[in-house]
């Protein structure tokens with residue numbers, strides 16, 4: 001039997017998008033888990049209804065497992081949940097207005113729940129994180145240097161890293177290569193050879209663009225919620 | 238031209254003087270210090286003042302940072318809980334001893350120094366608290382140098398001097414379900430890079446009691462690890478007289494940190 005995960009991110013308060021994804025998933029075989037990799041909230045619209053639905057799933061909803069993303073980090077920092085830090089990254093990139101817009105989209109009654117969300121999940125040999133272990137805002141794409149991608153995998157010691165921050169969908173596999181290293185110290189010299197481990201980084205997309213991952217076959221499917229046929233035309237019903 | 242790199246003086250004045258004398262004797266006048274002027278040792282003010290008087294370019298170490306910012310370092314700074322308790326004791330003692338002027342000097346230090354293709358940091362380009370151990374994952378080590386945009390990275394913090402050359406590297410990648418047939422994949426050729434760890438002047442842990450530092454020739458890129466003997470007994474006595482934990486003296490007189498290797502050297506402090 002196929003066992004697959006659904007991976008979603010960047011809803012940013014958009015309940016309609018979430019509803020479309022849930023409908024898609026009802027029609028999809030074998031989905032055993034739904035992971036929402038952060039950016040549940042955003043500055044564009046009121047997020048309370050989506051947060052209510054995530055916290056209290058409708059009957060028939062696939063129950064979501066959520067972690068926090070870059071926008072939650074900004075919100076929580078500004079609301080005093082991150083010690084001295086404030087929403088500095090948002091303030092720097094989009095100005096004071098964006099900070100107050102964000103504060104206005106989330107009722108403070110949701111903050112405790114948002115603050116309880118984890119930074120990431122480790123499932124099987126996979127890490128599911130909004131950015132990477134280096135930073136929640138780490139913007140990994142298929143264009144990112146493979147050296148950096150490998151570093152992010154190595155830090156977590158996982159074979160697959162699912163990331164959402166870039167909003168892009170991609171599945172980049174590290175398939176080979178190696179490196180030589182020579183260490184000289186007061187005891188002499190030694191040589192080491194190391195091979196590139198077979199690992200991959202998967203960008204899951206954002207908003208309507210979500211990803212299905214087949215655990216057994218290590219295959220990803222990049223989908224768009226609500227579209228009549230999926231982009232690859234390979235039937236998922 | 239030869240230049241010298243020193244690190245981790247740790248308030249050990251006899252060791253600092255001996256190393257600077259050794260450098261002077263060779264006619265080397267460019268010296269870079271990778272921080273940890275204080276901590277563990279008994280003469281923090283004297284060592285800071287020596288560095289200030291000589292005008293040695295210095296970046297901030299983990300101990301220098303903690304003295305300024307208070308001890309909010311996460312536990313990754315210490316290899317074990319016992320080490321952490323002793324570290325706290327030494328921190329308090331150093332904090333009490335240091336003059337305000339010397340504290341503001343430590344606060345003014347940059348976290349990195351750059352000269353052309355050479356980058357100088359205390360721990361790693363990411364953090365003063367990250368250990369770049371000689372046997373860490375070679376790709377991760379290369380990533381630190383490469384992301385920082387350097388050819389040679391000089392670091393300290395481990396108290397074990399080494400030179401590591403990373404070469405002939407490559408990584409092959411392939412996009413699964415790419416839109417336009419990219420099934421062949423691509424190969425990235427990695428550049429050759431070096432990491433040079435300067436060891437420790439004032440608290441060596443490489444298996445001998447001698448102070449260590451390195452000399453780099455920026456024309457040939459040759460690196461020499463230097464060992465300098467100094468009056469260890471004098472520092473040990475001063476540690477005991479100052480009321481600092483006796484294990485610091487014991488450690489100096491043995492030259493290694495007994496059973497206290499970092500448990501997770503790849504951990505990155507995220508504070």
Ligand SMILES: [Zn+2]
Nearest residue numbers: 245273298394
């Ligand atoms: Zn040190």
Ligand SMILES: [Zn+2]
Nearest residue numbers: 273298299394
């Ligand atoms: Zn240090």
